[in-house]
Amino acid sequence: MNATSVERGTALRGFALTAALLSGLMLAGCQTSGPAGEFNNIDKAQGSSENISSLSAVIQRNPQDPEGYNVRGSAYGRGGQYQAALKDFNQAIQLNPNFYQAYSNRALIQRFLGNQEAALADYNRSIQINGNYDAAYIGRGNLYRKAGRTQDAFNDFQKAIQLDTTDARAYHNRGLIYQSQGQHKFAIEDFSTAISLAPDAAEPYNGRGLSYLATGDEDNAFSDFNMAIKLDGQNAEAWANQALIYERRGDKAKAAKAYREAVRLNPSYQPAKDGLARVS
Template sequence: MLLNLYEMSQLSDSRKLTTVLLFLLLDLCFKRAESATSQADIDRHLEMGRDLLARGQLSDALTHYHAAVEGDPNNYLTYFKRGTVYLALGKSKFAINDFSRVLELKPDFIAARAQRGQVYLKMGDFDNAEVDLVNVLRMDPNNHDVNFQYARIDPARDQWALCLDVMQRGDFGTAIALLTQLLEICPWSVEIREARAQSYIRIGDRLAAVNDFRSVNRLSHDSTDGYYTLSKILYDLGDSGSALKEIRECLKLDPEHKDCFPFYKKIKKVDKVLMDAQSSLEEQRYADCTQYAEKLIKLEPDVPMMVYNGKQVLCSCLV
């Protein structure tokens, strides 16, 4: 029996509908399978992160927490865990970013707000520390740790103001003592550590200043001026190799930096002459050694430690 046109049309539509439903069903199955696999991967990264963290392998743990965050960017607990790893690594700015993200996703998560407030205090950001810790104490007034940290804010703020006043009056020895005390509360403060570095320079203790400037650069992550200043101090101390290393860090951030680039060319030239002089001495090529040492002295007659380096090599060449 032949089907009429109407029946054929209905049959065709029915087949099309069945095909569409089949594709939708398959798509849904694939998505569920993908979702299950993705969640399994996230759980695996979280578990490995926990295990590595327990073993003290912080950098490796951080890699797995990165992967977990990428897999589920709306899980506030994952951000919190990664933030605590950043804290353990001393990466305060990244920790702040993660704790802030936690509070965007879950504003009433007290632990994240308490942690962020304490990080702000360690960074010397007294105003933001006060805001966070006050909010925590409103919700949990008997929190011993938060009460302790909150009680430190006003004295630390007052001592920082005193440090600035003492430095302005030129009493850098007293300033160093006060700043050292303050850094026990605010060890991640770029401003406070840089103030102590500058105070060390003013009393002529450049080696101590080097340590503080290294900390400043590590905390800042993007301080071209810090790398330039540190490089200049190291160069003046006669350590052209270390000076070259620091100035390269500046150029990684800004390849055409107006101070770093010309200084880099200068250090590179001087360091090469010094290396050539030392190599000639080791290879007992004394005529070349003498030539390079004399060249080094002429290159930097106004930098006493570079002149000293040149004369030291020259004496060895002539012995």
């Protein structure tokens, strides 16, 4: 996961480790990303130049159809072209002021661009138009969680789940909140549901591994960290967490190797740097 922001939780209350290991593992948990994480389960080919060209051709044939702009804006977003995406969502909303999906999509782009107030306004508008739109609750919940409004975030993820969402993010993010509160049984259940909905996503495995470790289930934790690495070899947190298991088992050579990989992937990731110093 190419993390663009680091969020620290208190995921491991009551977990009997040395102070140094506890500090490192707490920092290794509850991380989220920017665009890469949001689009984790979306085919990046949908944002390719070839696909953009075909979508542009559709818009040229029917320039008054707001759906065309919404679809192309989503493709631009997947491809990291955020200003182009913003322009398309603006056009979609101009053509249809009640296009709740476009408001939610534009909110996501505003988040990535750092325009948090504009993002919140768009999520609110999307929900105002359609109070049953799960994606808007999930997006707004992420916005709240990153702003430290944990209860508001929990309420939004809960609402999406009550709407029978099939979006793994609702369960994953609610699991992160449970984890931060030390409610690891509930966290493990949510991460497991997220995995069932998005089996190719590394983050729920990494999150569940931390909660397994917090409850003393080292074997399942190790298995989850390994799976997270298998699914996303660029996940520095998962490498650091795998290294911690090796360290706890006294295998300093393998621990050092995994910590080095975590540092290589993210040179500023302090838990990996601290871990490497301990085992070197």
